[in-house]
Amino acid sequence: MSATVHVIGAGMAGLAASVRLAQTGRKVALYDAAGQAGGRCRSYFDETLGCRLDNGNHLLVSGNTAAMAYIAETNAAATFVTADIAAFPFLDLKSQERWSVRPTEGRVPWWLFVAGRRVAGTSALDYLDALKLTRAAATATISQTLDARRVIYERLWVPLAVAALNTEVEQASARLLGMIFAETFGRGGAGLHPLYPKEGLSESLVDPALAVIQAKGGSLRFGQRLRSLRFEGERVAALDFGRGELALDAEDSVVLAITAPVAKDLIPALDPPDAFRAIVNSHFKVETLPGQAYSFLGLVNGTADWIFLKPGVISTTTSAADRLVDRDAEVLAAALWKDIAQAYGLDPAKLPAHRVVKEKRATFACTPAQLLRRPKARTRWRNLVLAGDWTDTGWPATIEGAIRSGFTAAAALAA
Structure with a gap:
């Protein structure tokens, strides 16, 4: 009997791990406690409004390398609309001033020298703040690193930090924001073309992945909540979904792609982010x-x-x-x-x-203290790896971060 990889959790991390493993010939069994895949990134029919909605609003850009690889591997490119240009329009509701940040396509940031492409009220020199962020101490927050009295703080750094890190600037990691800016705007407009699902998140990011997994011989098992893992020495020996133990063969492995609190409940020795x-x-x-x-x-x-x-x-x-x-x-x-x-x-x-x-x-929360709690994909058990946007991806908890974690988990098993 061929070895099976049991992927627990069918959110973006679990889907990414499953797709990458299935594409490389591994037999995958994908589980989720819910009745469907997608986790926090899916679509559903809303009875009140009488239409399909996405359960969250997510913005992908062409420079999200892991997400673009995932879209390619799931043959989902045709389900997206890609903007022709990189443009990020803003409105200050207090002053009624409007502007659009429009990076030029190449890596050389010529756009900083064109007033109509920058944040309104800023100069080219203001963007040197990005260097302050990347060079900040690991313990430094954004508000400790940058001058809150400046226009660029309110109109660029705060919106970017809150959107990408989902953490208030008084608590968020300065260094992580600097990395995000370098990985996005620092690479030029060619990597900043927004992508929009034509129908919804499920139709673009979930359903194509499930189709690939099944086409490669994988199985989907929804409505199954993992209750416990049984460990024997250096390996996971069995999974318990509440219907008796599922014993693992000697070459079977497990990808735990669930939320940090659930992972902590299942493996008390973990010390993951808890804020x-x-x-x-x-x-x-x-x-x-x-x-x-x-x-x-x-x-x-x-x-x-x-x-x-x-x-x-x-x-x-x-x-x-x-x-x-x-x-x-x-x-x-x-x-x-x-x-x-x-x-x-x-x-x-x-x-x-x-x-x-x-x-x-x-x-x-992407605070300096919480970032230190992010675990690596590998664990002390040879057949168990972790995935999830809360693991040590180098990115905040975004779709890109979740997909990266899934790919990293798959690579860890392959190694």
Whole structure:
């Protein structure tokens, strides 16, 4: 009997590991406690709005190397719309000033010397802050490293940090933000073309992966929650899904691609990140969009951080949103719609049908202390590896980070 890799968790990390393993000829069994795959990155039919929604708003760009490899390996490129240019529009709701950050295509940052391509009110020299971030001490936060009185702080570093790290700048790692800026804007506009799923996250990032796994002989087992692992010496000997133990053959292995708290429950010896931050997403059903579908707008001084225009739906995202999660959903919806109305000249009193989704522990907090708690993929057990955006990927908890973790786990087993 051929060896099996048991992948526990069918979020982006587990899907990435499964696809990479299946593509290299490994027999994969993919499990998830839920009735479907995708985790925090999937689509569903919302009964209230009567349409399909994404359970979160995620922005991929052409320079997300792991995500682009995953899309290629799952033959999903045709399910995306890719923007022709790299452009990141913003609106300051307080001053009503608008601008668009538009990096030039090459790695040489010529765009910094063109006022119309920079953040409004900034100079080319302001962007030298990126060097301060990358050279910051490992314990330094963004607010400790940069001058909060400067325009670029409020209009670039805060929005970028909150969106990418899902952590407030007073607590977020300066060095990690510097790395993200270098890996994205530092590589030029060619790596910053936004990608939008034509239909939804499931149709682009989940369903194609499941099709590949099954086509390669893998099995999908939903509605199965792992209750415990039995260890014998240097290996995992059995898995327990509540229906009796599933004994592992000598050459079988396990990818644990679950959340940090669940991993801690299953393996008490782990010491993973244990501080988290919330994200609030909202969705408003509209008959006519106020702009082009498959577009977005960043907000400064709003309740929402980002607005996304999708066919039939206007969505918002607010990251590092612990201050909002306990507020009444209707009060939140009204505040978020007010931001949308102000941005697009709509009537703030005409609140459309809507859905507010709160994730209290959406991602781990990217603080210096929490980053030190991220474990490597390899464990002390020779047939067990870890995956998940909370592991040591070098990236924050994003789709790119989750996919990287899955690929790293697959490589660890291959080695």
